Amino acid sequence: MSGSLRYKDPIICDYLASQYVMSVPTPHVKARIEYLRQQIPELDDAIINWSESVANIHKQIPGKQPSVKVWKNIDNSITQPSYKTKHPTAGSSSWWNNLLFWRLTGIGASVASLGLALVLSVDIQKANVIAPLISSAPSYTAVMSPINDGIKNSDDIRFVVNVYRKTETKPSRLFIQWSERKPRMNMTEMHVWAQEQATGKMAYIGVETNGAQSLSLNKATWTAVSNSSHLIFTTDTNKPNSENTLFSGPCIQLSSWKKNSI
Structure with missing residues (x-):
């Protein structure tokens, strides 16, 4: 997914709209979003929906009477x-x-x-928007598609994986956000793997239990993700193969919002 086409994805539109309405982006990024909403109806609709939601919440807060x-x-x-x-x-x-x-x-x-x-x-929280998506930007992201009989359908996007660098209070984390149009159907735990970009070797990252939205990373697993070309989800701890692989997607490093346009 390249160019402006990726901004038609509902997850990306909802993320950019939430950032814009909550006044999180820098002036440069905000101007870029305002330009994109004129070109992409899906993004404009998402911004309108977020604005109306915030306005309705504001109306529900009772006025404070002076003592x-x-x-x-x-x-x-x-x-x-x-x-x-x-x-x-x-x-x-x-x-x-x-x-x-x-x-x-x-x-x-x-x-x-x-x-x-x-x-x-x-x-x-009710809208299933993960807090770190509003307060900070991920360092790495991967768009995951299902694998059926060893064949990947890249146009069938099921969920997005966002990886966040550690802070002073929290470790590095891997977040999973499922598509609203195609919610999670597989209710069994999934095992996460990272395929090294240079050699193609597989590194085991950890297990994602059903219902968990995040997975903590240590120094070794963070390094494996940062050096990977793809992230892979399997049904067991065996290395990914045609029988146990559920999802796969390219892992890309994201540039800083403060230094680059969207």
Whole structure:
């Protein structure tokens, strides 16, 4: 899948739309997405759907009513000038009351913003959008297609594998995101392999149990993935062959969004 054709994939469209609506990309990447949405109806529809979802969530958050104390501060700030003409030293008190009002108002706005963030987090989880896809970009990705009788159908995309580099708090991880149009049918565990690009040798990465969306990688398995040409999923721990291979897909390294256009 090359050129602008890959942006018609619903998973990629949904990912770019979520990034755009949540204002995650840099200005350069944002401008690129705005250009692409004019050329690709699927991406434009995804952005509209995300925008409407966020707008509906915003409408559901009840407005915060000011407390009695806040109204009292407002009243004091309005009547303070007439008092100040009689007591010049009251200027500092008026300044403090005004400051207190804005501090209280700012706290209320912060609470409302936090509430919106929590609701969005819950809504994203319900939509099966994995959090790292919104907060960061993967280092490697592979588009997986089924293998039937040793024959691969590259046009039949079932899921995407995204590999993330380790952070200060989390290890390197391999995430699996299935297509909404063709959900997972095989409910047995799958074993992940990486085929080395230079020699073609197979390296065992680990087992993906049913229902698990991620697989932690150590230094050895991360190196195997980073040096691979393909990722392969099998039914057992035996090396991939025509009988046990379920899915296969090319593994590519992604450039940084901050340095390159989409």
